[in-house]
Amino acid sequence: MTQEPPVRVTGPDGTELPLPSGSCLLFGRSRHADLVVLGDPGLSRLAGQITVSADGARISNLSRKHGLIAVVHGQVSHLPPSGAEDHGALLVTSGRARVGSPYMHGGGSMIEVRVGDGAVPQPPELPDVAEETETSTRIRLSPHTKEFVTALMLCRDWLVDPSRSRPLPTSVSVAREALAATHTWDQLTGFDAGRADVRARVTRRVEEHLRHLKRKLADSGALEPGTRVTRERLAHHLITLQALTPAHLRLLEDEEWLEAQAELWWDA
Structure with missing residues (x-):
């Protein structure tokens, strides 16, 4: 009997890719990405990477310009651009996570990362994000108005x-x-x-x-x-x-x- 891969990734268009332990997947707008996501100008050509290890699936932001949004158990987290001081990765040890650009989040067209029983159950490791994270689509509001x-x-x-x-x-x-x-x-x-x-x-x-x-x-x-x-x-x-x-x-x-x-x- 073939063992179920520990991680499965599903794209916004329904494309499903199994990821065995030790593998990684690149996603973004580029045709060279493993998972190509079209129709979002706010997503980099090579936007992010999903790496599978014994701990689970680690989601990293590769873009130097655009931030990513990740949702795990209803908790919304921000993955700043790779050049930011507070840049971090999100470790998903079990269950499901969704990741994508702010536009993808707003439109309900996120990439789904599903971690199976092959991963070691540990508390999710959420990145620390500074309030002043810069992104190319920043909206600034003055608190004095x-x-x-x-x-x-x-x-x-x-x-x-x-x-x-x-x-x-x-x-x-x-x-x-x-x-x-x-x-x-x-x-x-x-x-x-x-x-x-x-x-x-x-x-x-x-x-x-x-x-x-x-x-x-x-x-x-x-x-x-x-x-x-x-x-x-x-x-x-x-x-x-x-x-x-x-x-x-x-x-x-x-x-x-x-x-x-x-x-x-x-x-x-």
Whole structure:
């Protein structure tokens, strides 16, 4: 009876490749890659490598320009470009992992790496990633703007829960949460009291910020030209491109930052 290979890799197009122990697989846009992935301008020609050993499957980013996204057990990790100081590899010891570019992640067309019983079960080794990782599709947000607060309130639940089980808030909910989070109490009192002028003014400003954020994403190069930027796609890319990280939630406890934001939101 033939022994089942310890690792199987499935491409976005359904191509399945068995990888025995000691082998490696290159993936990317190049025709010289073992697994060719087409249709993503944000993926390098030789983007990554999957190496199989007794420990499991090690996924490495080979690109010097583009970051990769990896998802293991619902945990989203970033693999920075190979030239970055915080460059690392992801070791998958059992189960399934998905890897690809931010565009592939957003479109649900990731490469799947499935590790069988041949690997030694160990806790997954996730790479440490600095907040300021540079990628060619970076979106920058200044924490000292109302636009940043709008983005943070839109994405807060997804930052807390990487499984993204909760739906994104509406513009009205984002508006209210922005006032509450920044301790803009007078405006919040009018908002909760049903004052139409306050609700309309703050919600309209939030919607303006969301439109501007969508334009930033469309201009960033993370999406194919002509791609419709939905609210879900916006939130997804703000997180995967690290414009927002869980560390930013600590600002909601920074009294100096909150005081400055309250001044900004006073007139919405």
